[in-house]
Amino acid sequence: MRAPPPFAPFEWLIAWRYLRAKRAEGGVSVMTWISLVGITLAVFALIATLAVRSGFRAEFVDTILGSNAHVTVYHVSHQNDAGQTVRTLPDYKTMADSVRGVPGVTRVAPLVKGQVMATANDSNAGVEVFGIAEDDLRAIPRIADPETGRGALDAFANGVAIGSGVAQTLGVGLGDKVKLISPNGVKTAFGVSPRVKSYEVAYIFTAGRYDIDRTRIYMPFAEAQLYFDREGVADELEIIVEQPESVERYVTPIAQAAGAGALIWTWQDASGGFLKALDMEDNVMFVILSVLVLIATMNIVSGLIMLVKNKGRDIGILRTMGLTEGSVMRIFFICGSFTGIIGTVMGVALGCLFAIYIDPIFGAVNWLSGGGAWDPSIRGIYFLPAKLQLADVMSAVVLSLGLSFVVTIFPARRAARLNPVEALRYE
Structure with a gap:
């Protein structure tokens, strides 16, 4: 008898039943909902930060190039x-x-x-x-x-x-x-x-x-x-x-x-130090927010371990019916990664909406804070810009999905290696 292909329809069906089952039936736990919300907020924060970073740099450079010389020639x-x-x-x-x-x-x-x-x-x-x-x-x-x-x-x-x-x-x-x-x-x-x-x-x-x-x-x-x-x-x-x-x-x-006798001074010579500091700050912020995404995805492990524990009897029955370790592992991998996918999609949507409607959002924040939330004498520019770039969005998506898939493997392997005899001994 030929073995079913990986991620066969019945594996998706079983995973979906586990995900939509009530908690009393051993379905999705509170930790899964926490991980879903955590991933959503982490991806949202990452995309929003990257958009503001790109917008600030673009506006800063544009004001430099739009009102100053690109190259200045002096004399000794x-x-x-x-x-x-x-x-x-x-x-x-x-x-x-x-x-x-x-x-x-x-x-x-x-x-x-x-x-x-x-x-x-x-x-x-x-x-x-x-x-x-x-x-x-x-x-x-x-x-x-x-x-x-x-x-x-x-x-x-x-x-x-x-x-x-x-x-x-x-x-x-x-x-x-x-x-x-x-x-x-x-x-x-x-x-x-x-x-x-x-x-x-x-x-x-x-x-x-x-x-x-x-x-x-x-x-x-x-x-x-x-x-x-x-x-x-x-x-x-x-x-x-x-x-x-x-x-x-x-x-x-x-x-x-x-x-x-001519001396050359470029706009990068004049603002290079600030731009390098801005790049360094961007890299640090990306690393910090990546850690937040990692922490959010680690909650998937807790939720999936609880799901595996609640479904121990089902795993034993499925194994005795002929399901391989690979099929069981893929079923629980789908359960865990689905949380990461949904959280990532929701985070991307929120992050993109934030970047698109940043002006009214910032206006509301400025009004709630009583004005002065953005001091141009310190920031140099008059407003908080945001610029969505495909590369920034894709980096956030790849990071979130990659971490979600990786952390899901370990509890899924634990479910696959569960001994069916031990799972059904006291049933």
């Missing part, structure tokens, strides 16, 4: 025509034209930068001024976004563009005047006289990064040269490339095009 210290030691770019136009010819470079913008004090309405704020041409400012996605910006960049030539945080600190709006005070002013017989000049607010932007919106002001390039006494020179070149995630491969060609 040198003496200008007046004998002063400076780090400006003397022939920035020629250098910019040369860098534009590098394959993969999409934009090159000369900049004049300086730190000044902004004041208005008896309020002060330390800000960083970026002198930039209007066309180059329009090419910065996070700054020139019409959905988040207020005002018109057409008026930029006659004013300045300020961050929404700067506007809030100073209490100014479109058309108001902002006074900029630079300590590096004109040298007189009585010392250095601060340079003071007022500018009209022509545009207010929101880049999505707290530190940028609270500290940055854009000024027309020619006006910045005049204000900071950079006539005929620039402080640096702001470079945008096609593939910023692979920015390292552009460093050597850009350095060669920029010529001798």
Whole structure:
């Protein structure tokens, strides 16, 4: 007589009868329900954490790449025509034209930068001024976004563009005047006289990064040269490339095009430490949550052992009827793994729903906590993002199902090796 194939229909039928039997009949125990809920919550927590992690990293990187240079070109210290030691770019136009010819470079913008004090309405704020041409400012996605910006960049030539945080600190709006005070002013017989000049607010932007919106002001390039006494020179070149995630491969060609004395600084150099710390934190969180999934799946063992003990008489009868050890093992393997499958499916559903509806969920949490649940001055961005990725969901599914199947094997083998004579001796 030919042996039935593994996981034959009768094995599924017996396993299903055990699972849906009442506890008084030796069916599913309380421990099984606990393991089901535990696996569901553990998988939900894992997927939710991975989604928030991916969303936070994506939003953080996007705000960096959308409002900052991918590559910045500086110059080593040198003496200008007046004998002063400076780090400006003397022939920035020629250098910019040369860098534009590098394959993969999409934009090159000369900049004049300086730190000044902004004041208005008896309020002060330390800000960083970026002198930039209007066309180059329009090419910065996070700054020139019409959905988040207020005002018109057409008026930029006659004013300045300020961050929404700067506007809030100073209490100014479109058309108001902002006074900029630079300590590096004109040298007189009585010392250095601060340079003071007022500018009209022509545009207010929101880049999505707290530190940028609270500290940055854009000024027309020619006006910045005049204000900071950079006539005929620039402080640096702001470079945008096609593939910023692979920015390292552009460093050597850009350095060669920029010529001798050029120094290169990439966005990864500026934020690499934070991104590495973020990656390390992500790995630690994944390990911790994986332990939670393991603990939840270990409850399957307790529930399955109790089920095997309650079904000892049935196992003995089935064995005397001709069921092999393999069939008995597969029956109880199905009972245990089915709990893991159902818990995983429910956890994935809850985790995906959390990631999709994170905004109203976070809004409710913020309301219940009385506000201030997310501090942008600490987090850097204004909201809690979440980004579902197939790889993250699949890693959670594989981890949960893998652990559920592995821990189920041991009590299932114990059931298969149960001696039918011992099981029926006192029946």
